[in-house]
Amino acid sequence: MASSTLSILASASAGSPPAWVQFAPLLAMGVIFFFLILRPQMKQQKDHKAKLEALKKGDEVLTGGGLIGRVIKVDENYAEVELAQGVRVKALKSTISDVIPPAGSKPAND
Numbered sequence: 450m451a452s453s454t455l456s457i458l459a460s461a462s463a464g465s466p467p468a469w470v471q472f473a474p475l476l477a478m479g480v481i482f483f484f485l486i487l488r489p490q491m492k493q494q495k496d497h498k499a500k501l502e503a504l505k506k507g508d509e510v511l512t513g514g515g516l517i518g519r520v521i522k523v524d525e526n527y528a529e530v531e532l533a534q535g536v537r538v539k540a541l542k543s544t545i546s547d548v549i550p551p552a553g554s555k556p557a558n559d
Contacts, residue, residue: 513544
C-alpha cells in the first residue's frame with residue numbers, strides 16, 4: 450500500500466510543467482487587459498486633448514456640468530463661454546467635455 454502511494458507521488462512530481470507555464474495565463478490576462486481597456490482609454494484621452502488644443506472662438510461646446518455654450522475667448526488654460534445673451538462664464542479648458550459640430554455638417558460615416 451505504501452509503495453503504491455509513493456509511486457503515485459513520484460509520477461505526479463515528474464510530470465509537472467515548468468514554472469513559466471504557470472505564469473503564462475497571468476501574462477495573457479495582462480496583455481488582454483492592455484489591449485481591451487488601457488489602449489482605447491489612452492487613445493480617447495489623446496483625442497480629447499487634441500480637441501481642446503484645437504478649440505477656437507465660435508465653437509459650440511459642452512461643459513462637464515452639462516451646459517452648452519459658444520466660445521468667446523480662449524487662452525492657454527481657460528475658455529470664456531457664452532451660455533446665453535450676455536451670460537459669460539470662464540471655464541477651465543479641461544472641464545470642456547466635447548466640441549459640438551455645426552448643425553449643417555454631416556457625419557463622416559454617412
